[in-house]
Amino acid sequence: MMTDYIRALSIDGVIFGFHENELKVLLLRWKGTDEWSLPGGFIRMQESVDVAAQRVVQERTGLTQLYLRQFHVFGDVNRYDQVDVWRRAGLSFDERDMWPRAISIGYYALVEYSKVEPTPDHLTEACAWWSLDTLPNLLFDHNQIIEVALQSLRKELNEQPIGHLLPEAFSIPELQRLHETILGHALDARNFYKKTIASGDLERLPERRRGTPHKAPFLYRFRPLEPV
Amino acid sequence: MMTDYIRALSIDGVIFGFHENELKVLLLRWKGTDEWSLPGGFIRMQESVDVAAQRVVQERTGLTQLYLRQFHVFGDVNRYDQVDVWRRAGLSFDERDMWPRAISIGYYALVEYSKVEPTPDHLTEACAWWSLDTLPNLLFDHNQIIEVALQSLRKELNEQPIGHLLPEAFSIPELQRLHETILGHALDARNFYKKTIASGDLERLPERRRGTPHKAPFLYRFRPLEPV
DNA sequence: CCAAAAGTGTTACACCTACACCCATGA
């Protein structure tokens, strides 16, 4: 029931994935249109905001155990041209009244691309990965939201190595390519080695990656958090 | 009219001031009680969230031209013991229904202590500065909100010098004492000089501060932002 | 054996830290 949800306030989820050296976001195509938007949802009356964000991302990806960060609230009165968006999204005049005002809490999620099963919701008929470099003109102000999410992610990346977009076991050069993609510029391999190893967050696994036509790299994983 | 406001969602404002080498927050005492809380408010239907935060702070301080930062959304289902808070705040059972669910967007403001005219709102009968070191047990989860605000402020301080808690003209040692108070530990005066001057954010004014029983310090102000 | 990627060490520079003395002022 719609009345079980807090209205006016919603969650928008920027779900980041990493595939073929490209940063991706998961988008939804609205029924009967060629228009795409971020996944989102409302907050249940008896549901914490963080839990609602988990639910939104979980329903689109099938994943539990999410790496989620609240990064910004978007609350401008004129966040986008509502008339234009209603038309593009294929919504009738009645449905329009559902959004007298839209305030969104932005969360970004870092997920492992290959484990995601993209799933549309009841308003949409497709769920797919899009490369950040070739995004279409999205509904609402979702292009801007993605931009702010990316800036927040870059800021976080400068503070600590982040590997949640990779499989559990990965090589240092793979982690480096991830960081380069997020930051948008090349990094020096030797310095990247020293820095990530020195961070103490990684531990080397006994096996190396086999099957590449070149020197077999060591595999690492993020050290499990110390129990407190 | 209450119906002009978005309910369930509210603003909580952590208004920081600096006086006699102590960091202060502006608090409100609820009518007929000895209970204090942060200033807060709802968001009007035709009002941006940032503007609502400005309004909240402006109404309590009389200040325009605010330095305001959105720092976190507090949205847990059980943010605090509601029954306990209703009793302490002196609210009757009927009023209780006004808050079936409370989600707060936290903003902090940095204001010039001496320019503030503390003003209570319609639920409260006193508005006063409290030192961060001697806060009482506040209503709601406001002690935790202040703690998160302080952490965010410290993080911001490590990225750039902040002087909005001081008068426009100030000496470097005054700025240093402000930073020491916020960070909670002493700083080296020589290093602080070099760092703040090197940041390029300050410009030295022609006059020095007079009237102290000691060497007259140079006065500085934050360089006005370059027009883009 | 060859192409391609993995892996490594050294130097230079920037930034932060630690530290001590002289200067200016009002009382």
Next chain:
DNA sequence: TCATGGGTGTAGGTGTAACACTTTTGG
């Protein structure tokens, strides 16, 4: 003249940035 706080330079350490060669592997 003195007590107090303002104002400054230098040296060492740490971390980041720049840079080239050897090693390993599958094909």
